[in-house]
Amino acid sequence: MKTRLSLSQKASLLSLGLFALILLVWYLATLPDARVAAVNVDPEYAALMGGGAASSASSFPTPLAMAQTMWERLSDPFYDNGPNDKGIGIQLAYSLARVLGGFFLAAAVAIPLGFAIGNSRVFYQALNPYVQLLKPISPLAWMPLALYTIKDASASAIFVIFICSLWPMLINTAHGVANVRRDWLDVARTLEVNPLRKAFRVILPAAAPTILTGMRISMGIAWLVIVAAEMLVGGTGIGYFVWNEWNNLSITNVLFAILMIGVVGMALDSIFGVLSKRVAYQE
Amino acid sequence: MSAIPPFLQVENLARAYPSPTGGEAITVFDHVNFHIHKGEFICVTGHSGCGKSTILNILAGLDAATTGNVFMDGREVAGPSLDRGVIFQSHALMPWLSVLENVSFAVKSRWASWNKQKVRDHAMRYIELVGLMGAEHKKPSQLSGGMKQRVGIARAFSIEPKMLLMDEPFGALDALTRGVIQDELLKICAETQQTVFMITHDVDEAILLSDKIMLMSNGPHARIAEIVNNGLPRPRERSAIHKQPHYYPIRNHLVDFLVSRSKQFGALRDAPDAPSSPTVFDPADLLVPEPPVVHTPPVGKPHIHLVNA
Ligand SMILES: Nc1ncnc2c1ncn2[C@@H]1O[C@H](COP(=O)(O)OP(=O)(O)O)[C@@H](O)[C@H]1O
Ligand SMILES: [Mg+2]
Numbered sequence: 001m002k003t004r005l006s007l008s009q010k011a012s013l014l015s016l017g018l019f020a021l022i023l024l025v026w027y028l029a030t031l032p033d034a035r036v037a038a039v040n041v042d043p044e045y046a047a048l049m050g051g052g053a054a055s056s057a058s059s060f061p062t063p064l065a066m067a068q069t070m071w072e073r074l075s076d077p078f079y080d081n082g083p084n085d086k087g088i089g090i091q092l093a094y095s096l097a098r099v100l101g102g103f104f105l106a107a108a109v110a111i112p113l114g115f116a117i118g119n120s121r122v123f124y125q126a127l128n129p130y131v132q133l134l135k136p137i138s139p140l141a142w143m144p145l146a147l148y149t150i151k152d153a154s155a156s157a158i159f160v161i162f163i164c165s166l167w168p169m170l171i172n173t174a175h176g177v178a179n180v181r182r183d184w185l186d187v188a189r190t191l192e193v194n195p196l197r198k199a200f201r202v203i204l205p206a207a208a209p210t211i212l213t214g215m216r217i218s219m220g221i222a223w224l225v226i227v228a229a230e231m232l233v234g235g236t237g238i239g240y241f242v243w244n245e246w247n248n249l250s251i252t253n254v255l256f257a258i259l260m261i262g263v264v265g266m267a268l269d270s271i272f273g274v275l276s277k278r279v280a281y282q283e
Numbered sequence: 284m285s286a287i288p289p290f291l292q293v294e295n296l297a298r299a300y301p302s303p304t305g306g307e308a309i310t311v312f313d314h315v316n317f318h319i320h321k322g323e324f325i326c327v328t329g330h331s332g333c334g335k336s337t338i339l340n341i342l343a344g345l346d347a348a349t350t351g352n353v354f355m356d357g358r359e360v361a362g363p364s365l366d367r368g369v370i371f372q373s374h375a376l377m378p379w380l381s382v383l384e385n386v387s388f389a390v391k392s393r394w395a396s397w398n399k400q401k402v403r404d405h406a407m408r409y410i411e412l413v414g415l416m417g418a419e420h421k422k423p424s425q426l427s428g429g430m431k432q433r434v435g436i437a438r439a440f441s442i443e444p445k446m447l448l449m450d451e452p453f454g455a456l457d458a459l460t461r462g463v464i465q466d467e468l469l470k471i472c473a474e475t476q477q478t479v480f481m482i483t484h485d486v487d488e489a490i491l492l493s494d495k496i497m498l499m500s501n502g503p504h505a506r507i508a509e510i511v512n513n514g515l516p517r518p519r520e521r522s523a524i525h526k527q528p529h530y531y532p533i534r535n536h537l538v539d540f541l542v543s544r545s546k547q548f549g550a551l552r553d554a555p556d557a558p559s560s561p562t563v564f565d566p567a568d569l570l571v572p573e574p575p576v577v578h579t580p581p582v583g584k585p586h587i588h589l590v591n592a
Contacts, residue, residue: 181375183371183373183375184375184377186345186363186369186371186375187369187371187375187377189344189345189362189363190343190344190345190363190364190365190367190368190369191363191365191388191389191392191393191442192363192364192365192392193392197392201388202377205377205379205380206377206379208379279379281378281379281422281424282378282422282424283378283423283424
């Protein structure tokens with residue numbers, strides 16, 4: 001008897017198959033003799049790695065070694081053995097704290113300011129040149145200035161997150177507020193709704209989907225930028241962890257960190273996905 | 284009757300828009316004068332673009348006249364007010380609120396000091412009035428066009444305005460639904476003695492609902508060219524109204540205006556002996572009312588006959 005699979009079942013099967021294929025290729029590529037061959041082919045590389053390092057830590061891990069590392073690191077995520085040896089949970093928590101700090105600071109500025117810009121053509125035209133000029137600047141370009149003025153590495157990272165989160169939220173809020181349907185505003189006017197109630201009961205819910213899209217984009221960018229920022233400022237965080245493990249030539253740990261960055265980024269995005277659904281409305 | 288000052292007085296209203304090409308401003312309408320007494324149901328009709336919606340928006344306080352004044356209850360209309368409820372053609376419901384929340388939002392705006400329960404009870408009374416009991420927790424997107432417009436009606440009536448303004452409220456509805464909602468509106472207006480100013484393109488709708496029908500000439504420089512006193516007796520029944528002896532004289536007069544006289548008015552206006560105020564048509568002045576059997580029911584307007592009240 002033949003049973004028909006649903007679309008999502010087919011997709012899940014394909015995903016699993018793809019995962020198995022990746023593992024297989026990975027396994028074959030890291031077979032012990034292949035590794036020896038690689039060292040033979042590239043003596044310069046082997047020399048760079050140095051005698052002891054070449055044996056285990058420096059080489060590309062097998063899937064099994066990777067799984068082992070993951071298990072070890074995830075089963076004890078919060079240990080702290082000094083500045084260069086902290087659990088992955090602690091490192092991620094540092095990064096998340098900076099991202100959330102910078103992000104919410106940016107939201108606190110961008111959303112009210114976006115409201116003002118979206119409500120007033122004068123404000124819009126006055127601030128538009130600044131936004132256009134500042135928006136395309138890479139957030140990392142602000143880092144020296146931040147370090148110079150703030151004089152604190154962690155706060156500078158937060159500032160960089162603040163700057164990069166600001167623009168998508170500001171632009172989307174202004175756009176959402178400016179494009180609230182005239183009808184709804186006319187209803188509010190004929191009902192003599194006061195400005196504050198109008199802002200919270202009419203404009204905010206009407207613009208919420210657009211504002212939330214901006215917040216989602218901001219959060220995505222912030223999570224991209226924090227890794228680079230922490231590589232620069234050092235000390236703590238997942239970005240510093242990646243850089244530190246590269247200096248230790250532990251490719252296994254670098255790979256593990258990359259995976260964790262992906263997982264956390266996905267989780268952050270899906271939180272905004274849920275929030276988006278909650279404020280969405282169908283006209 | 285003439286001793287009572289009219290409830291709503293419109294004096295010498297005109298509205299001009301700047302020309303898109305930068306030349307002289309375009310006057311949509313001017314010298315618009317009319318008044319409405321308390322409890323009267325006024326319909327306005329005329330071709331698209333003559334300025335009906337603009338007049339309604341000025342009455343609502345959403346738009347400002349270039350010249351002229353509007354007085355309601357002795358006070359000048361200078362902005363939107365809870366005293367004038369508006370039913371928008373596009374229903375203008377807030378899609379993130381349920382039916383009950385949409386109506387409650389209006390009720391809470393009118394009576395800010397009321398507690399939750401009182402607001403809810405009041406809103407529910409009007410939701411019931413328009414026959415939407417059971418749908419109060421639905422979102423507008425889950426409602427049909429007719430149900431959405433009913434919510435708009437409930438919302439407008441719930442604030443108990445002194446006057447109701449409606450801009451082609453049933454224009455987007457199918458004929459059957461339109462008939463049912465017209466009947467409901469007729470009933471609610473009879474109960475509440477509501478003063479209404481309504482724009483419509485539907486001649487039969489105007490005859491069914493109105494006490495007076497104002498006919499606007501074509502723009503630019505549109506005016507209220509004629510006023511038709513619709514004295515058909517109340518209560519009116521959709522299924523029987525066309526048997527009234529004055530029904531077809533009124534209907535023919537209206538259709539005739541829309542088809543031909545609305546265009547000629549522009550040329551007439553500039554003539555030296557042009558009428559300075561609208562001509563009044565009253566079918567009661569007709570000496571011999573034509574018997575209705577002479578006329579076959581008009582084709583293309585089947586909803587009169589489809590819906591039996
Ligand atoms: N914002 C505007 N700018 C310029 N012209 C306008 C504007 N709004 C309306 N008009 C013009 O005013 C006229 C009357 O419009 P409207 O009141 O909507 O007509 P109606 O409701 O009778 O169809 C139209 O010819 C339209 O082109
Ligand atoms: Mg119109």
